[in-house]
Amino acid sequence: MFSCLTCDVEVASTKNIEELKAIISLINRYDAICMFFIEISQKNFDLYKGISNLFEKHEVGLHIHWGSMESYAKGLEKISIETMQTELEISLELLNKLGFKPISFRGGGLCCTDASLRLLKEYGFKIDSSVAAKLDEKEGWFQGHGSVPYMGYYYPSKRSYNIPAVSLKDKVGILEVPVTRMIPSGRSWFPYTLTPDNPFYKFIVYEWMMKSHGKSKALITPIFHSWGEGKLRGNKFPKFLEKLDQLIRFLINRDIKFIKFESLL
Numbered sequence: 134m135f136s137c138l139t140c141d142v143e144v145a146s147t148k149n150i151e152e153l154k155a156i157i158s159l160i161n162r163y164d165a166i167c168m169f170f171i172e173i174s175q176k177n178f179d180l181y182k183g184i185s186n187l188f189e190k191h192e193v194g195l196h197i198h199w200g201s202m203e204s205y206a207k208g209l210e211k212i213s214i215e216t217m218q219t220e221l222e223i224s225l226e227l228l229n230k231l232g233f234k235p236i237s238f239r240g241g242g243l244c245c246t247d248a249s250l251r252l253l254k255e256y257g258f259k260i261d262s263s264v265a266a267k268l269d270e271k272e273g274w275f276q277g278h279g280s281v282p283y284m285g286y287y288y289p290s291k292r293s294y295n296i297p298a299v300s301l302k303d304k305v306g307i308l309e310v311p312v313t314r315m316i317p318s319g320r321s322w323f324p325y326t327l328t329p330d331n332p333f334y335k336f337i338v339y340e341w342m343m344k345s346h347g348k349s350k351a352l353i354t355p356i357f358h359s360w361g362e363g364k365l366r367g368n369k370f371p372k373f374l375e376k377l378d379q380l381i382r383f384l385i386n387r388d389i390k391f392i393k394f395e396s397l398l
């Protein structure tokens with residue numbers, strides 16, 4: 134079994150940078166590898182200056198909340214391609230200035246459409262991680278992911294981003310690496326993704342290990358944020374770090390190896 138840790142990096146203050154550093158040193162302590170999806174704009178660019186070397190052993194991808202967060206309220210379909218293009222160009226330019234040429238992407242709120250994937254491909258991206266199988270969280274700004282399959286990763290088909298290609302001919306777009314979440318048993322569809330702050334991560338890992346039995350490269354893709362998670366936000370950051378530590382140790386103890394997104398290509 135393999136795992137790609139993913140951290141959405143959203144920093145707005147030097148305090149957030151300190152939190153990010155604490156996350157990276159925790160991950161380094163275990164010799165683990167993490168994909169850092171960085172959200173960057175003119176507003177927070179200066180904060181990232183001088184810390185590029187921290188990501189040395191890891192991967193850097195791009196994180197955009199399309200339409201400056203509007204995609205949460207309205208849905209990504211309502212955001213124009215021109216707006217998305219502008220946001221991509223600005224972010225890429227700023228990341229390039231820091232020395233990064235990302236080929237992996239995650240949309241804020243796990244927002245993804247065929248059009249957004251097409252655009253990402255045009256800009257040289259090779260991997261997207263903006264979906265979570267069957268996630269159907271109606272509250273807040275999450276997009277419905279009803280048709281996303283339970284797979285470690287897949288190439289989308291010509292029909293849509295959430296339908297795996299059945300043949301090489303059918304394969305389009307870029308590699309899709311869904312965030313791992315609980316496989317519902319029976320009729321209830323839990324919205325829980327594999328984040329350090331939910332109490333179900335052990336179940337989620339065991340379910341994935343069982344369901345992917347025999348597959349050579351079954352993949353577990355946890356998600357967390359540079360500022361901590363949901364209820365653990367703010368002054369609860371040390372508690373979040375502790376939970377992240379537990380999650381990483383839990384994976385290591387089950388002999389799950391950390392790999393880079395790039396190795397999936």
Ligand SMILES: [Zn+2]
Pocket residue numbers: 141143196198240241242
């Ligand atoms: Zn985000």
